[in-house]
Amino acid sequence: MTFLPRKRRRQILNVVMLGMTAAFTLLTVSVLFFVLGYLVVKGGTSLNLAFFTELPRPAGETGGGMANALLGSAKMLAVAAITGLPVGLLAGLYLSEFAGRTMAASVRYAADLLNGMPSIVIGIFVYTLVVLPMKQFSTLAGGLALGVMMIPIMTRSTEEFLRAVPLSLREASLALGASRTLTIIRVVLPAASRGIVTAAMLGLARVAGETAPLLFTALSNAFWSPGILHPTASLPVMIYNYAVSPYDDWHRQAWAAGLVLLTLVLVANLGARRLLGGHRQA
Amino acid sequence: MTRALSMAVARLRRGDLIAHAVAFACGAGVLAIAGLLAWELWRNSVLARRQFGLGFLVSQTWDPVAGQFGAAAFVYGTIMTSAIALVIAVPLGIGVAIFLAELAPRRLSATAGMLLELLAAIPSVIYGLIGVAVLVPAMRQWIQPALKAAMPGFPLFGGPAYGIGLLTAGVILAIMVVPFIVSVGREVLLSVPREQREAALALGSTRWESTWKVVLPYARPGLYGAVFLALGRALGETMAVTMVIGNRPEIAASLFAPAYSMAAVIANEFSEATEEIHLHSLIEVGLVLFVLTMIINAVARALIAATTGPSPAR
Numbered sequence: 001m002t003f004l005p006r007k008r009r010r011q012i013l014n015v016v017m018l019g020m021t022a023a024f025t026l027l028t029v030s031v032l033f034f035v036l037g038y039l040v041v042k043g044g045t046s047l048n049l050a051f052f053t054e055l056p057r058p059a060g061e062t063g064g065g066m067a068n069a070l071l072g073s074a075k076m077l078a079v080a081a082i083t084g085l086p087v088g089l090l091a092g093l094y095l096s097e098f099a100g101r102t103m104a105a106s107v108r109y110a111a112d113l114l115n116g117m118p119s120i121v122i123g124i125f126v127y128t129l130v131v132l133p134m135k136q137f138s139t140l141a142g143g144l145a146l147g148v149m150m151i152p153i154m155t156r157s158t159e160e161f162l163r164a165v166p167l168s169l170r171e172a173s174l175a176l177g178a179s180r181t182l183t184i185i186r187v188v189l190p191a192a193s194r195g196i197v198t199a200a201m202l203g204l205a206r207v208a209g210e211t212a213p214l215l216f217t218a219l220s221n222a223f224w225s226p227g228i229l230h231p232t233a234s235l236p237v238m239i240y241n242y243a244v245s246p247y248d249d250w251h252r253q254a255w256a257a258g259l260v261l262l263t264l265v266l267v268a269n270l271g272a273r274r275l276l277g278g279h280r281q282a
Numbered sequence: 283m284t285r286a287l288s289m290a291v292a293r294l295r296r297g298d299l300i301a302h303a304v305a306f307a308c309g310a311g312v313l314a315i316a317g318l319l320a321w322e323l324w325r326n327s328v329l330a331r332r333q334f335g336l337g338f339l340v341s342q343t344w345d346p347v348a349g350q351f352g353a354a355a356f357v358y359g360t361i362m363t364s365a366i367a368l369v370i371a372v373p374l375g376i377g378v379a380i381f382l383a384e385l386a387p388r389r390l391s392a393t394a395g396m397l398l399e400l401l402a403a404i405p406s407v408i409y410g411l412i413g414v415a416v417l418v419p420a421m422r423q424w425i426q427p428a429l430k431a432a433m434p435g436f437p438l439f440g441g442p443a444y445g446i447g448l449l450t451a452g453v454i455l456a457i458m459v460v461p462f463i464v465s466v467g468r469e470v471l472l473s474v475p476r477e478q479r480e481a482a483l484a485l486g487s488t489r490w491e492s493t494w495k496v497v498l499p500y501a502r503p504g505l506y507g508a509v510f511l512a513l514g515r516a517l518g519e520t521m522a523v524t525m526v527i528g529n530r531p532e533i534a535a536s537l538f539a540p541a542y543s544m545a546a547v548i549a550n551e552f553s554e555a556t557e558e559i560h561l562h563s564l565i566e567v568g569l570v571l572f573v574l575t576m577i578i579n580a581v582a583r584a585l586i587a588a589t590t591g592p593s594p595a596r
Contacts (some may be wrong), residue, residue, distance in 0.1 A: 002581050021381035024374050027393055028460055032401045035412055042415070090308035099309060107309045110316035117319070117572065118518020120545050124568045128322045150317060155312055181301040192297035209405025212520035212545070216553040237404075237408045241522060243411050258411050262404065269403045273396065276452035281461070 036262070043259025046252040053262075056222055056233075062249045066257055068224050072139065072232035073208065077217060079143020079228065080150055080207055085200055087147075088154025095155065096162035097184060105239060107155075114152040122148050123213030130215055139228040142218025146207040153203040161195030162188060196275040205268035211236035236262050299311055320572065324582055327566035329559050338566060344531045346551070351563035355531040360571075361450065361542040363523060364516040366452025366537070372509055374456070375463025377547035379508075382464065383471035384479075384493050395468065400462035410525035413454045417525055418445040419516040421453075426558065441536040449537040465578050466511055466586060471497060472502030473590040495519045504589030510582035520545035544571050 004012075050065045057064030091111070095104050114122075126145040131137055165188050173183040189196070218232050220241060225232035235257055242254035329482035330338060334351060341352020378398070382391045422445030429439045474497050498505070529550060544567050555561040571592020 010488055010491065014490040017490045018381075018385055019379040019387060024377035025381045025386075025394055026463070028378050028401070029397050031457055032397055032404075035401075035404060035408070035547065038412060038416065039408070087308050087311055088489070091312045094305035094309035096303050096528050103309065104589060107312050107585075110313045112579065113316050113576055114312070114319070116575055118520065118545055118575060120518065120520045120548050121319070121568050121572050121575075123325070124548065124552070124565055125319045128326045128565070130320070151312060151315065155497055179298050181297045184301065205403060209403075209407065211407040212549055215549055226373060233333070236405060236521075238466060239407050239411060240525070241530050243407075243414055252346070254411060258408050262408055265403055265405060266400060269400055271496075 017276065018024060021082065027239055028198065029179050031096040036266075037198055039255065039259045042255040043257075044132070046155065046256040047259060048256075051253070051256050052059060055224070057240075058222075059245070059247055059250070064253075066233070066235065066238055066253065068168060069223065069233040069235045069238040069257070070260075072142075072218070072221070072225055073234045073236070075139050075225075075228065075232065076143040076146055076214070076234060079097060079140060080146035081200075082147075083144060084147035084150030084203070084207075088203075089158050089196065090149040091151065091155040091185065092158025092162065093189075095110040095159040097180070108159075111155045114148070118212070119149060119210050120212040120215075123215065123217055123273075126213065126217050134229075137219035138215060139218060139225060139232045142214045142234065143228070145213040145217045146210060149207050149210065149213065150203045154199060157199035157202075158192075159197055161192040164195070165191045170220065194275060198272045201268050201272035201275070205265045205272070208268070209236055209265050215240075288299065323565060323569040323572055324409045327562050327569050328567070329562040330566040332560075333559065334563075338563070339570070341435070342531070342533060344547075345462040346555070346557065346560050349557065349559055350561070352546065353547075353567050355533050355568060356542050356544040356547050357501060358533045359451075359527065360504045360517055360545070362448050362526065362537070362541070363451040363455055364513055365544055367455035367510065367516045368423075368513060370453065370456035371460045371463055371512060375460045375508070375512070376505060377469055378460070378464045379467030379471055380493055380498075383468045384489070384497065391468075392495060395465070398461045398464050402465070404520060405526075406458070406521040408503075409458055409522040411452055413450065413522055417450055421445045421447075421450050437535045438537045441534070441538050443538055444528065444540060446526050446540055447536075447538050448527065448541045451523045451527040451541075451543070452537075454526055455516045456518055458519060458522060459515050462507045462512045462515055466508035469506055470501045470586065470589050472509065473504070501589055503585045507582045507585030510578050510585060514578040516572060517578065518545055518571055518575050520549050524549050 050063060051067075052065060052070065053067050054063070054065035055068055056066060068116070070185045091107065095107055099107065126141055126148065128143055130141040134141070153260055169187055169191060170183055173187045178186070214234050214237050218234055218237070220237050221231045239254050239257045239261065242250040242257070245251070320548035331349060334341070338351065338353055339357060340354055341350075342354045342357065343350045343352045345351070364466055378394075382394055386394065422443050426439070426445070429445070433439055478496050478500055479492050482496040483489075487495065491503070523543050524546040527543055527546055529542050529546060530540040531542045532539070534541070548564050551560070554563050555564055564583070
């Protein structure tokens with residue numbers, strides 16, 4: 001190497017290092033395809049109709065499904081959406097349309113703090129706030145934990161999308177005599193609606209796969225969970241419980257559940273990005 | 283006529299006030315949740331804080347039966363797994379960010395960026411599932427024996443190869459945080475002014491030299507920010523780590539040894555903690571996690587904002 005002319009050495013280094021960054025990219029992206037492929041193969045062979053329609057069977061018995069976990073997850077996501085979406089949306093609206101400098105900075109700080117918090121800490125929070133006083137693990141507590149996680153996600157992205165709406169649109173509406181509220185409802189929010197819907201979908205997809213905050217808020221349940229005040233099974237927690245169990249048939253079901261969960265999460269992600277595609281104003 | 287008009291205007295004003303009040307309530311609600319979170323963690327860990335004091339962070343004894351609690355082994359496990367994750371993920375993630383920001387054509391960069399965002403969207407428990415089924419056996423049969431053979435007698439690679447343990451958890455974490463480093467790193471690199479690159483190229487430097495000697499130094503604070511953000515994620519990551527770390531509350535010299543992390547012990551013991559002191563000790567572990575991630579994320583945001591200008595952090 002040392003005998004090569006300096007220029008040649010520099011060119012070789014250039015090609016080697018740039019090639020390495022390309023190889024790193026290939027390696028990282030291939031992890032996605034590996035995970036997908038592995039789940040499709042392992043989960044695909046384990047998935048059957050019973051998975052969607054039947055209750056889990058006791059350990060040792062083969063067969064059964066996770067119908068109760070699917071419903072449990074859906075119910076908790078509904079609670080999360082009902083609580084987390086409006087609060088997050090309005091907080092984002094407050095940041096972009098109303099807040100003064102100091103208040104905006106503090107709310108933003110709080111939202112970022114919550115956004116970076118490990119989900120298990122959110123689980124502890126909801127445990128002390130909901131589970132302890134009610135003396136009961138429940139769908140409500142699990143859903144609230146997911147809702148608390150959605151709030152900062154919604155707040156920050158709503159603010160971002162509302163800020164992208166040009167000031168001139170607001171001014172035009174105000175100049176025509178509309179009040180601020182009317183301007184927000186009829187002009188600003190519709191202009192940002194695509195972005196906000198995308199953010200809501202991404203937020204729901206993100207919390208749908210959360211396991212840690214559900215472990216001690218919703219717990220789990222081998223049976224149907226009536227209403228929202230009883231412990232409930234959920235897809236992510238079932239995957240965890242079944243994956244660490246010693247039974248082969250449970251492992252098989254964990255793969256099936258993993259495939260279903262991953263499909264839902266990725267489809268929601270792709271759908272949300274598609275919705276936004278090309279219409280991003282920023 | 284004018285009277286009716288002024289009444290209508292007044293009604294609209296009142297509507298504005300209501301809208302302002304509702305939005306303010308939700309903004310204040312976000313503040314209140316963050317404050318309440320800190321307060322609940324503080325209040326519900328009082329027994330442990332009173333009984334063990336600062337010794338909680340130094341003692342290795344975690345014995346629910348005897349009522350003795352010290353979190354040193356968990357703190358060690360969390361820090362070591364995060365450190366391993368960063369050692370792997372930082373060069374990898376910054377390499378990918380360089381490729382996407384400096385080298386790849388726009389279409390390719392956008393596609394790869396989207397695929398990496400999907401990678402970031404995969405739930406933690408699925409990484410755990412893959413980890414248990416693929417990575418643990420691979421570690422036990424190939425990687426750990428190979429590392430041992432390559433460096434015989436090296437204490438970090440000592441002891442039997444179980445497959446589970448610190449190293450395995452660190453590798454899983456590395457895979458999970460790479461997308462965060464890439465997405466922030468790419469944004470930071472793209473915010474470096476074009477003229478910087480053009481000046482370097484005009485002086486006769488190669489593409490790599492302009493990247494390494496001009497673009498990276500310019501973007502350095504933001505890249506540190508990306509690393510800190512990844513660290514914040516790694517510290518609190520729960521499920522995947524819980525499934526592969528081995529869950530043994532001991533500090534061992536070897537990276538192959540089973541260990542435990544702060545998030546993992548909360549996940550495993552919380553719903554079964556019947557003694558109040560046990561519960562308070564677990565919540566104090568949560569409090570430590572809260573403080574750590576709060577500091578690290580604040581540093582990360584400051585560093586990123588210093589490079590790209592104030593923009594909403596992820």
